[in-house]
Structures are given as C-alpha cells and as structure tokens.
Amino acid sequence: MKPKILVTGGTGYIGSHMVVSLIEAGYEPIIFDNFSNSKRSVIGRIEQITGHKPKLIEGDIRNEKELSRVFEKYQISSVINFAGRKAVGESEVDPLLYFSYNVEGTIVLLRVMKKFGVKEFIFSSSATVYGDPGYDEFDEETPLSPINNYGQSKWMVEEILRKLYKAEPDWSIAILRYFNPVGAHPSGLIGEDPSGIPANLMPFISQVAVGRREKLRVFGNDYDTRDGTGARDYIHVLDLVDGHLAVLKAMNHKPQLLTLNLGTGNNTTVLELVHAFEKASGKTIPYEICARRPGDKNACWTNPNKAKKVIGWQAKRDINDMCIDTWRWQQKNPNGYPD
Numbered sequence: 001m002k003p004k005i006l007v008t009g010g011t012g013y014i015g016s017h018m019v020v021s022l023i024e025a026g027y028e029p030i031i032f033d034n035f036s037n038s039k040r041s042v043i044g045r046i047e048q049i050t051g052h053k054p055k056l057i058e059g060d061i062r063n064e065k066e067l068s069r070v071f072e073k074y075q076i077s078s079v080i081n082f083a084g085r086k087a088v089g090e091s092e093v094d095p096l097l098y099f100s101y102n103v104e105g106t107i108v109l110l111r112v113m114k115k116f117g118v119k120e121f122i123f124s125s126s127a128t129v130y131g132d133p134g135y136d137e138f139d140e141e142t143p144l145s146p147i148n149n150y151g152q153s154k155w156m157v158e159e160i161l162r163k164l165y166k167a168e169p170d171w172s173i174a175i176l177r178y179f180n181p182v183g184a185h186p187s188g189l190i191g192e193d194p195s196g197i198p199a200n201l202m203p204f205i206s207q208v209a210v211g212r213r214e215k216l217r218v219f220g221n222d223y224d225t226r227d228g229t230g231a232r233d234y235i236h237v238l239d240l241v242d243g244h245l246a247v248l249k250a251m252n253h254k255p256q257l258l259t260l261n262l263g264t265g266n267n268t269t270v271l272e273l274v275h276a277f278e279k280a281s282g283k284t285i286p287y288e289i290c291a292r293r294p295g296d297k298n299a300c301w302t303n304p305n306k307a308k309k310v311i312g313w314q315a316k317r318d319i320n321d322m323c324i325d326t327w328r329w330q331q332k333n334p335n336g337y338p339d
C-alpha cells in the first residue's frame, strides 16, 4: 500500500508541485486546503500531469473537527504542512490573522496528529527566521532574529516544534527553511498564481512580461551587491519539492528533529533576474528604480552544505531554468488559473 501523506495547503504554489512529485514518487498525497489562497482548478491540472486525481478534503487546519475526520478516514503516515499565509507586508497590517493561520493552525494540526498517533511532520519554515544577522550567507547555526510578524510566526512554530520534540522525543520532525522559491512545472500547467498585486519579484516580472502590469519597481540600487540591487537565493520549486522527498526518505519515521536550509547557495540580483527573464521570454521588462524599502536586506543566500551532507540533496536547476519555466506557465495562463 502506498504511504498516505497529508499535504495541508496542497493546492497552493509549493503544495501543488509537491503533490505532483509525491504521486510520481509512489506516495498517495491527501490534500487538505481551505482555498483561501488557491483555486479548485489546480486539481484538474495535477490530474492532467500525473494521470491521477488526488484526494481532496476542503477544510481549515484551525478546525480540529474537520482535521480529525481526515485522520479517522485515512491512515495518514506523515504530514507536510504548507497551509499558512506568507505575505510579509500583510503580516504587519494584520498580525492576529498571521498568528492565527500560521501558529494556531499548526498547533491544532499537531494536536490532532498526536491524538491519532501520527508523529512524522515536515514544516515549511522560511529564511525570514534569520532576519538580518549582519552577514549574507546563512547556515543552520545562524542566530534566529526575525524582523517581521510573518518571520516571527515561523520562528514561533519552530520553537513549539523544538519544545515538542524535547518533551516527546518519539516524534520525527523536519523544519525546512526555504529561501526564495520560484519557477513552475515544465508542463506549464501549474505555477505561482498570486492573488492581487504580487508581493514577490518573479511573479511581478512575469506579469510585466505578459502585459498584465506596466513596469517593475526596483527598490534600491545602492546596496553593496554586484549591481547595487538586492540579491537573493532563488530556488526552483521542483528542486525544493525534491528536497522534501529526500527529507521524507531520510526521516523514515526515525525519531529526530532535523533543521535544514533549502536553497541553492547562489545569489541573483534583481537586475540579473530581470535580464535572465528578458532572455528567457524575449520580452523587454521596463523598470524604474525607487527608494529602498524599510526592512529589506542587501543580500542573503544559504550555505547548502548541511542539506547535501544529511539528506544527499542539492538544487540542480539554474536561474535560466527558473525563468524559462515561469515564462511557460505565465504565457499559457496569462491570468493564472481559471476560477
């Protein structure tokens, strides 16, 4: 029998790619999502890619009853928790919403898992937990000092997981700190479909390229980087989900608390990304230079050594692959998923 993996947030950007990869790797993903930031048509796309329609339960991870029904019905082997909210700006405006979705939601999920004796858990954390330690290359020992509510909500869940593991060391827990996921499935059938104005750079660039937005605003060109614009560690979403598969295999229900950065170890500036996207799409991306945004860091990237050593994983795709796949998705779906 195929191991059943509960994927909360499984119709979202990263979750939908994870579901495809889990199916292809011989697992049975069960999606649990409240569609607060995704569309139902994602399911049909996953079926088109894999030939398999994943099971879907609509519900909110903060609702213990809805979650319990899933564990009663299916013998879940592990849980990957993508459900949550991810916009830094919004987290400053509505902290209660962020702590409710990200922290309260995860506590409810862990409580239900415990009730049903399911103790393997993979958590989507973020490089934002590091804040600005005064240098640019972060390894897993870099001190944690998140500087916004979103990053703090991830840090709080990490703390809860560390305390849970200390009190109950039979859990198998992975905390995965993502750098900047971009790109899309090479089929062009699934990809990132932000609602409203994209908060992240790559979807903004691709919406400019496809004509949905007039121009890109580049915040700051006087940073201490190769061309003065901010640099980040962009990772192809398929490399990211491959990392999760490697983690699942490495964990294998052995009691442990594993903390890993998932990034490439490279960094790309805003203007380098713009030029790579122009090359991939054949389009010109108009942009204007604006003032720095408060709280933005000049550059950050991961030291990828621990992931390589512990789970034998490293990212394979480069920035051109990320732009080509994003552009294919955007061209095929100029307005994102159909409603």
Ligand SMILES: NC(=O)c1ccc[n+]([C@@H]2O[C@H](COP(=O)([O-])OP(=O)(O)OC[C@H]3O[C@@H](n4cnc5c(N)ncnc54)[C@H](O)[C@@H]3O)[C@@H](O)[C@H]2O)c1
Binding pocket: 008, 009, 010, 011, 012, 013, 014, 015, 032, 033, 034, 035, 036, 037, 038, 059, 060, 061, 062, 081, 082, 083, 084, 085, 086, 101, 105, 124, 125, 126, 127, 178, 179, 180, 181, 200
């Ligand atoms: N994309 C990034 O840049 C990035 C970087 C670091 C970490 N992360 C984390 O990875 C996870 C997935 O990110 P994503 O980019 O796929 O986001 P996303 O918004 O595309 O996906 C999240 C999914 O979770 C669902 N969801 C949200 N709250 C829920 C709830 N209470 N109950 C049930 N479902 C709920 C949404 O409908 C959506 O389908 C998030 O936790 C995010 O914080 C993302």
